[in-house]
């Protein structure tokens with residue numbers, strides 16, 4: 031491993047200044063992703079800036095029933111928060127579906143948003159990968175692609191975003207708050223993540239030198255009846271092959287409101303807006319749900335190895351929405 035420095039700034043302003051001065055620095059939160067990547071030689075920072083003692087670890091109410099979740103909140107604390115579990119069950123379920131108890135105790139909200147892809151070639155420094163080394167090529171295109179993207183991919187990259195929490199946050203229309211030397215900024219989560227296009231090395235639109243400070247989750251009545259489901263190779267401690275975050279409001283068998291986001295299918299958490307638009311005003315029935323999902327998947331471009339994801343999305347979304355509709359609320 032390349033030698034690196036370590037600093038623990040006393041406050042956010044000092045952390046932002048230090049990060050601006052040192053383009054070779056990386057922010058260190060729980061370290062559960064960054065340190066692994068340093069061991070593999072994928073990340074080679076000259077300096078780690080520890081943001082664990084900047085007081086970003088609260089969950090506070092916001093106007094309108096929303097919450098502001100500090101970037102330093104540990105995944106375990108988020109999933110265990112009674113307010114989150116009650117008002118946003120899909121968020122608590124998504125966090126609990128990720129990693130293991132030990133990892134969730136370390137992993138932070140900010141780090142979870144910025145975790146890197148689990149594409150095999152990204153982690154293997156002996157193989158070309160446009161995400162790790164722009165311009166080197168994409169080994170996955172003709173290689174192992176079972177876990178990789180079916181939507182929104184490009185000729186440069188078919189990697190997927192691997193996280194669970196951000197999929198729930200996408201369904202909830204959350205916003206990401208961050209700080210740069212120019213002050214505080216807030217961006218919609220759908221504008222935070224990006225498709226790979228010609229620049230797969232960029233996972234997000236977060237500018238260089240930015241520190242994520244919080245996530246804002248708006249209060250939505252539809253969120254109370256919501257859930258997260260994850261199809262994976264093992265029941266625990268495995269990344270999702272396909273995941274779905276769903277919230278549903280039904281009156282007299284007709285969909286009044288729906289929020290739907292997919293994980294494991296694209297370079298970003300995939301907010302299924304086409305499907306949402308198709309579902310509103312329609313009965314909660316298999317045929318209507320499948321039609322809506324087919325609209326969402328009309329531009330899916332699977333590889334031979336991951337073509338199974340297309341029917342898997344259909345089944346997972348259909349089962350999830352039918353189950354939500356059958357509930358009386360929680």
Ligand SMILES: Cc1cc2nc3c(=O)[nH]c(=O)nc-3n(C[C@H](O)[C@H](O)[C@H](O)COP(=O)(O)OP(=O)(O)OC[C@H]3O[C@@H](n4cnc5c(N)ncnc54)[C@H](O)[C@@H]3O)c2cc1C
Pocket residue numbers: 056057058059060061062063064065066081101127128129130133136137138139140141142143144145192193194195240241242243267268269270
């Ligand atoms: C074996 C294993 C299994 C896992 N399974 C799952 C799973 O099923 N689902 C899932 O969602 N995740 C899973 N994970 C990933 C895990 O959730 C992430 O590693 C974790 O959430 C990252 O958080 P962290 O605080 O440790 O981030 P770090 O490793 O500290 O940082 C990750 C990245 O975020 C940046 N960063 C961190 N905080 C900030 C900030 N405030 N501002 C700006 N940049 C920041 C860092 O510079 C780094 O680039 C798994 C991890 C492992 C090791």
